[in-house]
Amino acid sequence: GESVGLHLPTLSVQEGDNSIINCAYSNSASDYFIWYKQESGKGPQFIIDIRSNMDKRQGQRVTVLLNKTVKHLSLQIAATQPGDSAVYFCAEMISGGSNYKLTFGKGTLLTVNP
């Protein structure tokens, strides 16, 4: 079936390093993707999004790359800080009638070591 998944369930990095979190999607009709950060005990927090007419989008310390050819999405975090430790979800927007359903990938736990 169609699904959104992640290559790595856990990622451990040193403070100051760059982090890359990957996500694969299988629905070729998907054209909107969102990265969320979820800290322990909190709801998902919007980080950055990208539409399929773009290959790259940059935010503050974060960059999302979209490769539609291989159906791959990545989130790059520059100069990772301890406060970046969280679970990161990619989410795919799939059409569901007159509304659009958000389907989440499995999530990657990012641990930043001081």
Added chain:
Amino acid sequence: DTEVTQTPKHLVMGMTNKKSLKCEQHMGHRAMYWYKQKAKKPPELMFVYSYEKLSINESVPSRFSPECPNSSLLNLHLHALQPEDSALYLCASSQASSSGAKETQYFGPGTRLLVL
């Protein structure tokens, strides 16, 4: 302001109890959502409201009953729940997608529910 608020933060209830979860947003969003999230799992969609009308029900058991009294409020009424319903219940809101454009969903902090 991208804040979605949810009350209560925590809820413990017995299997015969009736309780309600509440969600509120003042961003002018006309689409609101309920998700269920089990530990170490991604959020799973339960219900979608668009312009105060239920538009998506992901085959959720009838012991969960959503209600959207106005454009800012979303409730989830709970009755005769089972222990396996224990989870984090998340509310989200977004601009409505009547134009066909996909819109970002903003999440609340969730209500952590424990059913005994």
